Amino acid sequence: MATFVDRYPDEAKVVQASFAVAFIALGIGAFFGLIQALHRTNILRVIDSVDYYTLLTAHGVLLALVFTIFFLVGVFTWAIAKGFERPLPDIRLTWAWFGLMTTGTVLTAVAILAGLVPEIPMSADVLYTFYAPLEAHPAFYIGLAMFIVGTWMAGADWFLAYRDWRGDNPDERIPLQPFMVLTTMIMWYVSTLGVAVAVVFFLIPWSLGLIETVNPLLTRTLFWYFGHPVVYFWLMPAYLLWYTVLPKLAGGRLFSDPLARVVFVLFVLLSTPVGIHHQYVDPGIAEGFKFIAMTNTMFLLLPSLLTAFTVVASVEHGARQRGGEGYLSWLGALPWRDPAFAGMALAGLMFAAGGFSGMVNAGMNINYLVHNTLWVPGHFHMTVGTAVALTMMAGTYWLLPQITGKTVYSRPIGLFQVVLWFIGMVFMSNAMHRGGLLGIPRRTAEPQYQNFDFAAAVGSVGEIRMQIAFGGLLLFLSVVFFLFNVAATWAEDRVDTPVDDTIPAPLSPPSGAPLILDNLALWTGIAVVLVVLAYTLPLASIVTDSGLLGSSPGFPVAISLEALAEAAASALPHVSLDAAAGLRPLDVAAEAAETLEVSR
Amino acid sequence: MAAEPESEEMPTSAGEGAGDGASIPDTESIDDEGYVIGSGRAGVVRQIDHDDFDPIGTLVLIAIYMAIVGAMWIFMYFVEFLGGDLTVIG
Amino acid sequence: MEIHRYEKIWLAGALLLIVGFIATISYGAVGAGIEMVDDDGGQIEPNAISDHPKFSEPGTYKTGENEYDVYVVAYQFAFDPGTSDPIRVPANSEVTFHITSRDVVHGFEIVGTNANTMAIPGQVATITVEFGEPTEYGLLCHEYCGSAHHAMEGSIQVVPQSQWNESMVVN
Ligand code: HEM
Ligand SMILES: [Cu+2]
Ligand SMILES: [Cu+2]
Numbered sequence: 001m002a003t004f005v006d007r008y009p010d011e012a013k014v015v016q017a018s019f020a021v022a023f024i025a026l027g028i029g030a031f032f033g034l035i036q037a038l039h040r041t042n043i044l045r046v047i048d049s050v051d052y053y054t055l056l057t058a059h060g061v062l063l064a065l066v067f068t069i070f071f072l073v074g075v076f077t078w079a080i081a082k083g084f085e086r087p088l089p090d091i092r093l094t095w096a097w098f099g100l101m102t103t104g105t106v107l108t109a110v111a112i113l114a115g116l117v118p119e120i121p122m123s124a125d126v127l128y129t130f131y132a133p134l135e136a137h138p139a140f141y142i143g144l145a146m147f148i149v150g151t152w153m154a155g156a157d158w159f160l161a162y163r164d165w166r167g168d169n170p171d172e173r174i175p176l177q178p179f180m181v182l183t184t185m186i187m188w189y190v191s192t193l194g195v196a197v198a199v200v201f202f203l204i205p206w207s208l209g210l211i212e213t214v215n216p217l218l219t220r221t222l223f224w225y226f227g228h229p230v231v232y233f234w235l236m237p238a239y240l241l242w243y244t245v246l247p248k249l250a251g252g253r254l255f256s257d258p259l260a261r262v263v264f265v266l267f268v269l270l271s272t273p274v275g276i277h278h279q280y281v282d283p284g285i286a287e288g289f290k291f292i293a294m295t296n297t298m299f300l301l302l303p304s305l306l307t308a309f310t311v312v313a314s315v316e317h318g319a320r321q322r323g324g325e326g327y328l329s330w331l332g333a334l335p336w337r338d339p340a341f342a343g344m345a346l347a348g349l350m351f352a353a354g355g356f357s358g359m360v361n362a363g364m365n366i367n368y369l370v371h372n373t374l375w376v377p378g379h380f381h382m383t384v385g386t387a388v389a390l391t392m393m394a395g396t397y398w399l400l401p402q403i404t405g406k407t408v409y410s411r412p413i414g415l416f417q418v419v420l421w422f423i424g425m426v427f428m429s430n431a432m433h434r435g436g437l438l439g440i441p442r443r444t445a446e447p448q449y450q451n452f453d454f455a456a457a458v459g460s461v462g463e464i465r466m467q468i469a470f471g472g473l474l475l476f477l478s479v480v481f482f483l484f485n486v487a488a489t490w491a492e493d494r495v496d497t498p499v500d501d502t503i504p505a506p507l508s509p510p511s512g513a514p515l516i517l518d519n520l521a522l523w524t525g526i527a528v529v530l531v532v533l534a535y536t537l538p539l540a541s542i543v544t545d546s547g548l549l550g551s552s553p554g555f556p557v558a559i560s561l562e563a564l565a566e567a568a569a570s571a572l573p574h575v576s577l578d579a580a581a582g583l584r585p586l587d588v589a590a591e592a593a594e595t596l597e598v599s600r
Numbered sequence: 601m602a603a604e605p606e607s608e609e610m611p612t613s614a615g616e617g618a619g620d621g622a623s624i625p626d627t628e629s630i631d632d633e634g635y636v637i638g639s640g641r642a643g644v645v646r647q648i649d650h651d652d653f654d655p656i657g658t659l660v661l662i663a664i665y666m667a668i669v670g671a672m673w674i675f676m677y678f679v680e681f682l683g684g685d686l687t688v689i690g
Numbered sequence: 691m692e693i694h695r696y697e698k699i700w701l702a703g704a705l706l707l708i709v710g711f712i713a714t715i716s717y718g719a720v721g722a723g724i725e726m727v728d729d730d731g732g733q734i735e736p737n738a739i740s741d742h743p744k745f746s747e748p749g750t751y752k753t754g755e756n757e758y759d760v761y762v763v764a765y766q767f768a769f770d771p772g773t774s775d776p777i778r779v780p781a782n783s784e785v786t787f788h789i790t791s792r793d794v795v796h797g798f799e800i801v802g803t804n805a806n807t808m809a810i811p812g813q814v815a816t817i818t819v820e821f822g823e824p825t826e827y828g829l830l831c832h833e834y835c836g837s838a839h840h841a842m843e844g845s846i847q848v849v850p851q852s853q854w855n856e857s858m859v860v861n
Contacts, residue, residue: 248638248640248641249638249640250640251640251641251642251643251644252640255655308662308665309655309658309662312655312658312661312662313655313658316655316657316658317648317653317655318640318641319657320646320648320653320657321641321644321645321646321647321648322640322643322644322645323643323645323646324657326657327656327657327660328657328660328661330657331657334640335639335640335643337635338635338636338637338638338639338640339637340637340638341640352665356668356669356672356673359669359673360673360676363677365681365688366676366677366681368681368688369676369680369681369684397637398637398638401637408637411635411636411637414637437680499637499638500638500639500641500642501638504641507649507650507653508650
């Protein structure tokens with residue numbers, strides 16, 4: 001009995017390497033997450049508040065970009081080789097993109113973490129959204145650009161595999177998993193264009209001093225042009241696993257292959273012309289554009305709501321085949337002791353809840369209530385932080401045996417770990433949502449203020465803080481157990497049949513799907529047209545209003561002094577005078593802080 | 601459209617398994633309680649085909665979800681938001 | 691393409707939900723009169739705020755019967771006015787905040803309320819709200835703006851109409 005690693009040993013190595021990078025990022029990121037959860041709730045402060053932002057930048061980059069996307073390239077490589085039943089066209093190309101992505105990641109990570117070491121004159125505490133004119137070290141942006149180009153090459157690799165396969169199979173339907181990979185990559189190409197332009201044409205030259213100024217609203221809008229589709233980029237590997245693997249784990253079959261294709265095509269079309277929903281309360285963008293982004297966003301709910309039905313129905317099919325009866329008691333017939341199944345099912349359940357807070361985020365004017373409050377991290381820890389991350393961890397228990405040829409070290413630890421994650425997240429993100437409704441801001445090291453207190457109508461702020469810290473602790477422990485289980489699996493000996501890796505055919509086969517669904521060029525074309533329609537006018541007006549390069553010089557974040565806060569506060573009147581005369585307040589504050597530092 | 605039994609395995613599974621959806625490579629290491637990762641199909645006690653399957657449980661679940669979401673939306677929009685202080689009117 | 695009839699029901703329900711959301715939001719805009727921050731505030735040169743007729747002397751300006759403009763400059767790591775001196779406005783008045791930043795991106799949130807906007811260098815955000823009885827609100831920056839972001843806060847005092855006089859204006 002041969003599994004993936006026996007059939008495609010070269011590809012298996014790339015998948016292993018991608019997973020390894022992903023899991024290292026997960027470990028570091030989760031550790032920083034715990035420090036943040038304890039710090040901002042004022043339960044335990046082991047770092048300076050200035051360094052909080054260094055860790056937060058690292059947390060965002062390592063988890064939301066590195067962990068998710070390295071896992072994605074691993075799963076997609078697996079899906080392409082398995083789905084097309086052939087090795088990738090040229091494994092050197094495969095290693096090349098892996099190498100480029102990894103080098104970029106290391107460069108960016110070094111630029112960020114150097115912020116913790118005062119001796120190194122490097123800092124990138126700009127958070128993972130890197131809004132200009134806060135300015136990071138050039139290495140931060142260059143690393144990011146390399147990372148993105150690496151993903152483009154990965155996509156090219158998979159499209160080349162598709163071309164080869166198509167050459168041999170001119171009349172066949174694209175197998176479902178590769179179909180999902182290819183459509184996801186089309187979306188990715190269309191959407192990364194925005195961030196690539198922002199980084200390559202504006203931020204890199206600006207951080208190198210080649211251009212003096214940037215237009216902050218322009219780079220911000222370009223970021224969000226990419227920033228919403230990236231959400232679906234995280235989600236698509238999870239959807240791929242939910243559609244093609246979860247039914248099998250449940251003992252059933254995918255309910256409908258054609259509908260799965262429809263859903264992925266909808267994502268290609270609708271993911272990008274919605275980014276302005278992250279800018280509902282930005283000045284400089286007309287309300288009409290915001291309204292259009294809102295309606296598009298609402299219709300983007302459709303593919304996810306369809307997914308809910310199809311995936312749950314597939315799981316129900318498994319439960320019924322396993323003897324499940326009744327309207328709801330069939331749920332008990334599912335293989336809940338399998339961590340791969342239980343983890344993905346709990347991730348899906350959490351996504352239903354996170355989906356609701358996402359609907360609120362999408363609601364344009366109700367955004368006044370939640371914008372930039374702790375509600376938002378509450379939301380995305382349920383979505384990317386659980387729907388995606390927990391699905392990836394659960395999926396690992398089924399995938400790792402295939403790519404290593406080894407059985408999972410401990411099923412009970414796996415089960416315990418996925419349940420622990422779910423419980424931890426219920427505490428942390430529910431409390432974050434509630435805190436956000438009180439107005440507690442996100443991205444803040446010490447959300448405890450001198451001028452006011454937050455007023456809780458139900459419960460108390462103290463209790464909310466405790467729940468965030470406690471939840472964060474459980475989440476961190478869950479990651480520790482996960483990484484231990486993975487490492488212990490890796491250390492085992494190979495066996496013949498490490499896991500049942502077959503995937504049963506769907507109930508409704510692909511032959512029922514209209515052929516047009518496989519017309520990738522058509523969907524790409526329509527997606528581009530929709531993007532042009534949604535973005536031409538807003539971008540044109542931003543550029544006409546303030547110029548392509550704007551007038552904001554860089555404000556480097558290179559100062560890492562704990563005294564900065566007091567210095568800035570005490571220097572207030574002077575700072576405002578000086579700055580009015582054209583001096584940068586940060587420089588003034590830095591000078592003041594240096595004086596303090598020296599006198600210590 | 602009826603499922604085609606002869607194409608029970610997806611082409612993606614490299615034609616390992618036999619036609620029967622419940623068959624799995626190594627029956628010895630499998631039990632039907634889900635004590636082995638990925639063994640959900642070992643617990644299958646009956647084959648249910650496309651035509652015999654109506655996902656009524658799914659319909660019930662998502663109807664409950666829809667009701668919760670609708671109620672929560674009304675609460676969030678009209679109580680938490682419109683009932684809140686300082687509405688932006690211009 | 692064949693779709694199970696339950697899934698068709700769900701599809702219809704999902705569309706209804708979506709239309710319901712859009713309808714609620716439209717009601718908020720038209721019925722409840724909520725307006726989004728938009729491009730009405732216009733642009734400003736972030737390096738030359740001192741040349742601006744109002745932002746050069748930020749503070750509260752009376753513009754009509756019970757109507758006031760408040761100009762606020764956000765910068766690392768304070769609001770002017772707001773931080774050193776509270777923003778003062780009279781009770782039962784309609785107040786339009788004009789907010790800009792002279793350095794990096796900041797946020798402007800009147801704590802525990804729906805008054806919440808971004809402050810982006812080069813842009814002016816305007817939001818109009820109605821204040822009721824005399825009270826005091828907290829003010830905070832909710833966008834990370836540098837190493838002392840968490841220290842960027844302030845307050846707004848809504849003072850009784852009877853006590854309100856021009857000397858309370860900070861500009
Ligand atoms: C051990 C588990 C985790 C803990 C304890 C944790 C904790 C936190 C906390 C407390 C914050 C809020 C910081 C603030 O706004 O001041 C945060 C932000 C964030 N987390 Fe996590 N988190 C965890 C896992 C994850 C995962 C798995 C992901 C994504 C895959 C993730 C993505 C993010 C992102 C994108 C931010 C926002 C960063 C920013 O605002 O720039 N986190 N996390
Ligand atoms: Cu979005
Ligand atoms: Cu700030």
